[in-house]
Amino acid sequence: MTAISSAISAQAPPVTNMGDRDVSMGKEDFLKLLVAQLQHQDPLNPADPTEFTSQLAQFGQLEQLTNANKSLEQLGRMSGEMEKMSALSLIGQEVVAEGSAFHFNGESMQLGYQLDTPAEKVTLYVQNQSGSTLTTISARETSSGQYFVDWDGYTDSGMPLVPGDYSLIVHAIDADEKTIDSKSLVKGRVESVDLGGTSVQLDTSSGTFALGRITRAGGS
Structure with a gap:
């Protein structure tokens, strides 16, 4: 499945900043490419199952990064709200x-x-x-x-x-x-x-x- 590997390299460079939400290739795009390649593969020369497993692993990593990014954003918002509440509780002290x-x-x-x-x-x-x-x-x-x-x-x-x-x-x-x-x-x-x-x-x-x-x- 070298076609998908090439597409990932071209469209989704490694994420180095967890705060950057501009990911050019999401998990839905990845699945579409994966399904398309399975549909158009040569039946006389099927895809290597080992490479297929590798592609699924890459998809899982992409989904984990996306979920982790959302969790970090939620924690950041919660931390900011807690800081504000803590400051307001100091009035009069x-x-x-x-x-x-x-x-x-x-x-x-x-x-x-x-x-x-x-x-x-x-x-x-x-x-x-x-x-x-x-x-x-x-x-x-x-x-x-x-x-x-x-x-x-x-x-x-x-x-x-x-x-x-x-x-x-x-x-x-x-x-x-x-x-x-x-x-x-x-x-x-x-x-x-x-x-x-x-x-x-x-x-x-x-x-x-x-x-x-x-x-x-x-x-x-």
Whole structure:
């Protein structure tokens, strides 16, 4: 059945992207070609049953790929809906977001940091959008883990900061004064959820964060 093999090679190149739904040759086309060849084969020189079995196996693989593609699409849609439901359930809850950018609304808030390994000294810096340090906070906890400090919104000179967007920079060093890995964390209460973009966004009292940046939800 070399004719069918040639037709498959010409019309249905190997599927390399499971998300690509544009398959030029479907299972119905395959069956039509197979039946047509059986009807027009030479009765004095019938087709090799081994090759016939091989062609049926190819058809089975094509059908499996089609079904797998549909299943993946359904799983993707279900995952997206579950993500949206999960985000909506966070409204009113306090969450912890990973990232340096945050919004200061004029009220005291909690700024945090995460250490993967113990540190000798940890310092938090609140900077404006120009990169200038406005507030310096010496953290007490230096063991590995997540920690938060209360910040009243005042600068090092005792002046209250105006509401706006700022950055939290964490600098952690070991006993040899070498910088170790650390992450900036911000706490905020979820006020609304934006489902309209390419990713789910949470609008919180401390700024807007992608759902994927939320490391913890609930608690005080």
